[in-house]
Amino acid sequence: SHHTALAQALFATIRARVAHGDSVDQLAGRTGFSARQLRRLTTDAFGVTPVEIIQTERLLFAKKLLHETSLPMMDVALGAGFGSLRRFNASFLARYRMPPTALRRQSPARRGLSSSDDLTLRLVYRPPLAWTELLVYLARRAVPGVESISVENGTYGRTVVSGSATGWVIVRQLPAEHALEVRAPLALADVLWSVLVRLRALLDLDANPLCINEQLGADPLLAAGVRRHPGLRVPGAWEPFELAVRAVLGQQISVAGATTLAARLAARYGTPVATPHAALNRLAPTAATLAAVEPAEFAAFGLTRARAQTLRDLAAAALDGALNFGPADRVEDVVRSLRKVRGIGEWTAQYIAMRALRFPDAFPAGDLGLRKAVAPPGAGPVSEKELLTRSRSWQPWRAYAALHLWQTLHDAVQPTPR
Secondary structure, three states: OHHHHHHHHHHHHHHHHHOOOOOHHHHHHHHOOOHHHHHHHHHHHHOOOHHHHHHHHHHHHHHHHHHHOOOOHHHHHHHOOOOOHHHHHHHHHHHHOOOHHHHHHHOOOOOOOOOOOEEEEEEEOOOOOOHHHHHHHHHHOOOEEOEEEEOOOOEEEEEEEEOOEEEEEEEEEEHHHOEEEEEEEHHHHHHHHHHHHHHHHHOOOOOOHHHHHHHHOOOHHHHHHHHHOOOOOOOOOOOHHHHHHHHHHOOOOOHHHHHHHHHHHHHHHOOEOOOOOOOEOEOOOOHHHHHOOOHHHHHOOOOOHHHHHHHHHHHHHHHOOOOOOOOOOOHHHHHHHHOOOOOOOHHHHHHHHHHOOOOOOOOOOOOHHHHHHHOOOOOOOOOHHHHHHHHHHHOOOHHHHHHHHHHHHHHHHOOOOO
């Protein structure tokens, strides 16, 4: 089963990285295998080579663009990663026995209500999806200027940079279709794929809630929460470094306090960007920018000297690839390597592994909230060791258990409107 899990992780990585234009050799480097090993692993497990997986993903994405947008053929070809229109036409014809233009004629392009300059696409998910809960969690941690979330309107918005293209996205739920609608400007047409892949990770759309609920719901401690919030997701990150910064800022202070600090950093070090949405006006600060700042300068924004140094060290480590992990990596190894940055302890490393690096079994057992949530009514928080022991039955979904436990604390203070 470990072999199957590895093959599936590789398959997911190949699919995710195709969007970023990785070649088979780059994929091999990223996953820690040789191109030949990679080929053998995918052929044994799925009967297809990495090149065939890549080709299939590109054609599927092209079909999506043909169905859901009225982008010109050239943009569809480039957006789906085909270097030329001729190559796209030939591949499409070979696979689907018809030219791409025929598919477009069959489908009335579904336009959104937005101006004709915006693109509207759909992201499907496995229901149920606790969309409001996800928005509430992200809204409390949103970085002003970079993200704009309205729980009331049910929308998630943020600024976007991909390669040399900048823009924005606004996401809302289409509950009847088990899908989210994504609006983006035409300027992002050629990088739409990587934008959608990042959104899937950020909003945890590939989760299988039924499978997770079956296991967690068997524990009396979590059963009521699983019934109340059956589609709870682990909120992810647009980009690992952005979330790692947020985790460091959040050490030992309140969520609101950390959000204030994140806003100051973005205002000072995020590149300003013009969008039609007033609340979306800057890009998140990059590792390259923050690595060049003297720690004393961070202290002026209200960071302690130690935290300012950690932020600078984290940026330098990120530039060195400290946040790049392959599908074969285990959460213990990832946490150990993150902890090499001075000032990043177990809690921060687990939190980054859970949200930014999408490890479903990462679990910040030192978290005071989690230790309180597990304690019997009227008793003080359990120890980290007790919580770790208690958490074994939640494997391999401990990140989801953590979200359910935090949600119970949230519900106790303020019941979720239904």
